[in-house]
Amino acid sequence: MSFNRPQLDPTPSALAQHQYRLLHDIYIQLDAADRAVLSQFDLTPSQYTLLALLNRDEGQRLITLADRLLVARSTVTRLIDQMEQRGLVQRVDDPEDRRAQRVILTLVGDNLLRQALAAHQESLSQRFDQLDETEQNHIVTILTTMRDSLQVYVDRVKNPA
Amino acid sequence: MSFNRPQLDPTPSALAQHQYRLLHDIYIQLDAADRAVLSQFDLTPSQYTLLALLNRDEGQRLITLADRLLVARSTVTRLIDQMEQRGLVQRVDDPEDRRAQRVILTLVGDNLLRQALAAHQESLSQRFDQLDETEQNHIVTILTTMRDSLQVYVDRVKNPA
DNA sequence: GTGAGATTGTTGCGTGTGCAACAGTTGCAG
DNA sequence: CTGCAACTGTTGCACACGCAACAATCTCAC
Numbered sequence: 001m002s003f004n005r006p007q008l009d010p011t012p013s014a015l016a017q018h019q020y021r022l023l024h025d026i027y028i029q030l031d032a033a034d035r036a037v038l039s040q041f042d043l044t045p046s047q048y049t050l051l052a053l054l055n056r057d058e059g060q061r062l063i064t065l066a067d068r069l070l071v072a073r074s075t076v077t078r079l080i081d082q083m084e085q086r087g088l089v090q091r092v093d094d095p096e097d098r099r100a101q102r103v104i105l106t107l108v109g110d111n112l113l114r115q116a117l118a119a120h121q122e123s124l125s126q127r128f129d130q131l132d133e134t135e136q137n138h139i140v141t142i143l144t145t146m147r148d149s150l151q152v153y154v155d156r157v158k159n160p161a
Numbered sequence: 162m163s164f165n166r167p168q169l170d171p172t173p174s175a176l177a178q179h180q181y182r183l184l185h186d187i188y189i190q191l192d193a194a195d196r197a198v199l200s201q202f203d204l205t206p207s208q209y210t211l212l213a214l215l216n217r218d219e220g221q222r223l224i225t226l227a228d229r230l231l232v233a234r235s236t237v238t239r240l241i242d243q244m245e246q247r248g249l250v251q252r253v254d255d256p257e258d259r260r261a262q263r264v265i266l267t268l269v270g271d272n273l274l275r276q277a278l279a280a281h282q283e284s285l286s287q288r289f290d291q292l293d294e295t296e297q298n299h300i301v302t303i304l305t306t307m308r309d310s311l312q313v314y315v316d317r318v319k320n321p322a
Numbered sequence: 323g324t325g326a327g328a329t330t331g332t333t334g335c336g337t338g339t340g341c342a343a344c345a346g347t348t349g350c351a352g
Numbered sequence: 353c354t355g356c357a358a359c360t361g362t363t364g365c366a367c368a369c370g371c372a373a374c375a376a377t378c379t380c381a382c
Contacts, residue, residue, distance in 0.1 A: 098360095
């Protein structure tokens with residue numbers, strides 16, 4: 001509740017600060033609600049996102065998963081450890097590269113993910129249904145621009161060539 | 162909008178999912194960049210946000226800080242512990258409530274915060290300067306709506322009366 | 323006034339995550 | 353072919369955070 005009304009301060013830094021704080025507060029709320037929903041299935045948001053990635057493309061390498069999740073490789077190792085022990089996923093040696101391993105969903109994991117996906121999407125819809133569809137489409141457009149523009153910044157910082 | 166169907170899947174759940182993922186990715190990138198900037202001052206994003214809160218209103222209770230930061234009380238206890246040891250802030254007993262403590266910025270903390278604020282705002286401006294000002298104002302409006310609408314959802318879930 | 327319940331801050335414990343170091347493997351320059 | 357650099361995944365370590373339990377204090381109904 002830091003900014004209850006848009007201030008008309010025209011300086012760029014205040015504007016950026018304002019967007020920043022809004023995004024932060026929104027993220028915190030989304031994350032808390034996610035945890036509540038997913039705890040029904042004994043899943044953390046990370047585990048859920050990882051399963052969803054595996055559902056989209058089976059047999060990805062751990063390092064690919066780490067890149068897509070934007071987390072460290074060791075984190076993926078441990079996430080897969082947990083879920084393999086629960087029988088949700090399975091490691092498979094990559095026949096073409098003996099360093100690498102592919103991760104696939106088991107039947108149990110697939111079933112659990114289906115339920116979690118349904119519950120999560122239902123929850124998301126409820127969370128966003130205060131906004132009408134036109135507004136939501138607008139948000140998607142703008143957020144896409146923002147994400148891509150941030151990506152440009154990150155790349156520029158990482159590789160100043 | 163009903164006569165011109167968008168190409169993407171128009172179901173509300175997919176739309177919500179899309180917004181969700183965008184917000185998640187944006188947050189991760191913002192957070193990583195924050196850590197990079199603030200590490201120059203030996204500050205984590207949490208410490209920085211806490212200092213900024215103290216700068217706006219001096220002498221807040223720890224529980225107030227926890228509520229505004231959206232973190233657990235124990236987290237604030239430990240953040241203040243660290244920063245008090247570094248001489249950035251100071252605990253002061255609340256004369257009106259012997260359970261409570263007020264937290265104030267020291268001169269050292271105030272100076273450090275000023276530098277960190279400047280660097281952070283500069284960095285934020287760079288990150289967002291790919292978007293023109295009209296667009297940024299638009300984003301602020303929409304994000305404000307979204308945050309408030311999410312708050313309505315959270316309150317409804319917490320207190321279903 | 324008194325006692326029960328709420329509130330404030332602290333501490334112990336468990337967990338999630340990044341970083342750095344490591345072994346095993348691959349690939350490429352020479 | 354050789355040797356060295358890069359890559360893949362794992363592990364140890366450190367740290368940040370939430371939750372639950374706790375003592376001290378306040379509040380309010382009676």
